[in-house]
Amino acid sequence: MQFNPFGGYKMKPSFSVVIITxxxxxxxxxxxxxxxxxLDPQYRVDPFWPKVPYPNGWLQQGVPPMTVDDRxxxxxxxxxxxxxxxxxxxxxxxPRGDCCIAAPDILEFDPEGNIVNAWGGPDHHxxxxxxxxxxxxxxxxxxxxxxLGQGAGLMKFTREGEFLWDFPIRGPAPAPGExxxxxxxxxxxxxxxxxNGVFNFALDEEDREVYILDNGKRVVxxxxxxxxxxxxxxxxxxxxxxxxxxxxxxxxxxxxxxxDTDGFMPAVHCVMISNDGLVxxxxxxxxxxQVFTKQGEYVFEFLVAPxxxxxxxxxxxxxxxxxxxxxxxxxxxxxxxxSHDENQQYVFVADGTNHRxxxxxxxxxxxxxxxxxPGRNAGQxxxxxxxxxxxxxxxxxxxxxxxxxxxxxxxx
Numbered sequence: 001m002q003f004n005p006f007g008g009y010k011m012k013p014s015f016s017v018v019i020i021t022x023x024x025x026x027x028x029x030x031x032x033x034x035x036x037x038x039l040d041p042q043y044r045v046d047p048f049w050p051k052v053p054y055p056n057g058w059l060q061q062g063v064p065p066m067t068v069d070d071r072x073x074x075x076x077x078x079x080x081x082x083x084x085x086x087x088x089x090x091x092x093x094x095p096r097g098d099c100c101i102a103a104p105d106i107l108e109f110d111p112e113g114n115i116v117n118a119w120g121g122p123d124h125h126x127x128x129x130x131x132x133x134x135x136x137x138x139x140x141x142x143x144x145x146x147x148l149g150q151g152a153g154l155m156k157f158t159r160e161g162e163f164l165w166d167f168p169i170r171g172p173a174p175a176p177g178e179x180x181x182x183x184x185x186x187x188x189x190x191x192x193x194x195x196n197g198v199f200n201f202a203l204d205e206e207d208r209e210v211y212i213l214d215n216g217k218r219v220v221x222x223x224x225x226x227x228x229x230x231x232x233x234x235x236x237x238x239x240x241x242x243x244x245x246x247x248x249x250x251x252x253x254x255x256x257x258x259x260d261t262d263g264f265m266p267a268v269h270c271v272m273i274s275n276d277g278l279v280x281x282x283x284x285x286x287x288x289x290q291v292f293t294k295q296g297e298y299v300f301e302f303l304v305a306p307x308x309x310x311x312x313x314x315x316x317x318x319x320x321x322x323x324x325x326x327x328x329x330x331x332x333x334x335x336x337x338x339s340h341d342e343n344q345q346y347v348f349v350a351d352g353t354n355h356r357x358x359x360x361x362x363x364x365x366x367x368x369x370x371x372x373x374p375g376r377n378a379g380q381x382x383x384x385x386x387x388x389x390x391x392x393x394x395x396x397x398x399x400x401x402x403x404x405x406x407x408x409x410x411x412x
Contacts, residue, residue, distance in 0.1 A: 302365025
């Protein structure tokens with residue numbers, strides 16, 4: 001069966017996907033050397049994870065990139081700014097109903113799905129972002145929170161939410177009445193300040209470095225303790241000095257993959273570091289994942305659901321945003337997580353355009369399976385943007401736009 005980017009499954013002859021109610025089964029052949037404890041026999045959604053209802057009348061909002069800490073606790077962002085008036089009747093004075101109020105922006109779940117910690121939001125800290133984007137918890141259980149946008153940056157807190165540090169690369173916020181920078185503004189040569197904030201990042205605690213994606217066409221690396229700039233590169237290892245700051249053109253989608261490019265093509269959506277020190281970069285504007293050494297040397301690349309439209313047409317049509325009612329989304333590589341085995345043989349790729357998770361061999365790039373389907377029932381996905389795995393091989397997903405939920409897929 002051939003994959004249709006607007007619906008359906010792409011399955012190799014040696015794989016079959018069976019979906020029964022809220023059970024998602026993913027089978028792999030025993031003869032091809034796939035780690036049995038990674039893909040075989042099945043993933044099943046746990047419809048009772050997380051535990052609901054949440055306390056205090058909280059209602060979860062959009063869940064962008066998420067993380068699992070060393071205790072298998074799941075940390076998510078719940079963007080309180082996404083709360084709609086029809087969801088927040090309890091916030092009126094007097095209340096117009098008994099539900100709901102926005103949950104705090106940072107939620108910590110234990111392995112059973114209980115909320116064991118919650119903090120963050122507009123009143124938490126003067127620099128708290130309007131729309132936090134990525135959360136990572138380090139080995140000392142410090143919580144790092146980033147946000148994209150002019151004046152946004154990267155902040156560090158204790159597990160309980162006590163402010164520790166503001167990363168010293170934050171650009172200035174626009175003064176009252178001052179015109180904001182254009183949404184597609186880029187300065188890929190600037191390293192002393194990140195004018196568009198921090199969209200996504202990864203921590204390398206062994207080398208004490210943080211890998212950052214801003215709104216440009218590059219990866220930049222800083223000392224995670226001092227903020228000192230260390231190095232950076234563009235697509236296929238291009239030096240920062242050679243990266244164009246001009247907006248990239250769209251392409252006329254003809255049902256096939258996007259035309260090949262050397263440089264990164266926005267949106268560059270995630271950066272992850274594997275156990276063996278390879279850097280994986282999600283390049284949503286190309287349906288591509290590029291792999292590098294920590295020094296920025298290009299290793300190889302692979303495509304994910306390549307025939308999906310990845311960028312707008314040359315006239316700007318064909319791609320919308322998560323709140324567009326007229327144009328669909330574009331691109332497939334929103335985020336990724338590594339499998340839990342020691343070699344991290346596989347990557348799980350969150351595809352918010354096709355609303356599913358693709359599984360690829362991370363050494364060859366070969367697609368070996370998938371799970372999920374578009375929808376709002378348990379086990380289905382709607383605008384998946386976050387994905388993480390725990391030490392037992394379970395997969396957690398987060399959904400933005402109107403999805404607004406986190407789910408757990410249990411490795412059977």
